[in-house]
Amino acid sequence: MPTPSTYYLNGPSLGSATAVFSDAAMTTCAADGFYSDGVITRQQVSCSLLPQQACPICGDPCEGNIVNLESFEGVYYISFDAGTTIYDTGAIIITMELDNSVSGIRVFVDGVLYNTLSSPVYGLLAGSPSTAFTYIGGTAYDCGIDGSTYTLDEYSFTKPSYTPLGTTTSVSITSGEDKTTPNDPGLCVMVIPKPTTTPNIIDVTVIGPCPSSKALVSVSCPIALPSFLGTFGTTTIVPAVFCNLTYSYTYYVAPVGGDGITLGLYDWVFYDVNGANVLADGFYRSPAVPSGFDTFEVADGIIVNFTTNC
DSSP states (O other): OOOOOOOEESSSSTTTOSOEESSTTSOSBOOSEEEEOSSEEEEEETTEEOOOEESSTTOEEOOSBOOOEEEOSEEEEEEEEOOOSTTOOEEEEEEEEOSSOEEEEEEEETTEEEOEEEETTTEEEEOSSTTSOEEEEBGGGSTTOTTOEEEEEEEEEETTEEEEEEEEEEEEOOTTTBOOBSSOOOSEEEEEEEOSSOOOEEEEEEEEOSTTOOEEEEEBOOBOOOEEEEOOOBSSOOHHHHTTOOOOEEEEEEOSSSOSSSOOTTOEEESSTTSOSBOOSEEEEOTTSOTTOOEEEEETTEEEEEEOOO
């Protein structure tokens, strides 16, 4: 059970601070763990506060697809419970659609931050470093985000709406986080693996830096990814060898450009049903490729090309 104690923040609120200290001089970092002001909760790891979540740390229950969430200018915190039964394993599919605007996203699960999406138009979109936010959308709508700092209101999501936290936070966007594209990137897809019953809390943070920012974000319950047959992957194509490889491997797909039966451009492809291990870069043959092709090429876990070689 939580124990009330006195701590010190290097910011005006728990939401805007970057660390918690045990002394007023702020020379001694508070112990790793969860800290709450009664409204939000943040975990401290190695004297650094991780993204916040609404109190208590339980999240909305997973019920098929979470209803699409709209965000506008501000920082939005969404927590949900993906379940702890033997049936609650698989891949969690998060989609984000911008509608000619720009927003950033990052997902926190059990100490790991995820920020990589696949666009049906542009393929891989991932902020750098991997712990950063990924800002996507059409460049014409980005309000000059690259290198800019914003002071934004904070909100938490409790079905069916967002609740203002009454706090603001400063958001600085680096060039590595700016993955905006010449045109709208379409319905972008992120895959979060959940191979075990726990952890079960999924924390999504969406940042709308611009007055025109908005995003539709959908989070699925864990699902078993659809499978398809393919060959062993090769780094080069030698037809005499490549064309004689058999379809003896079972792989798994998270559709982006495809439909889960026929592979599509920029689909995520994995070795496992939970989406934890992406296929190695290289070339693969499969009967699941679109008509007229026999080979698909993978880079960074995403299908980037279809060709005919046999």
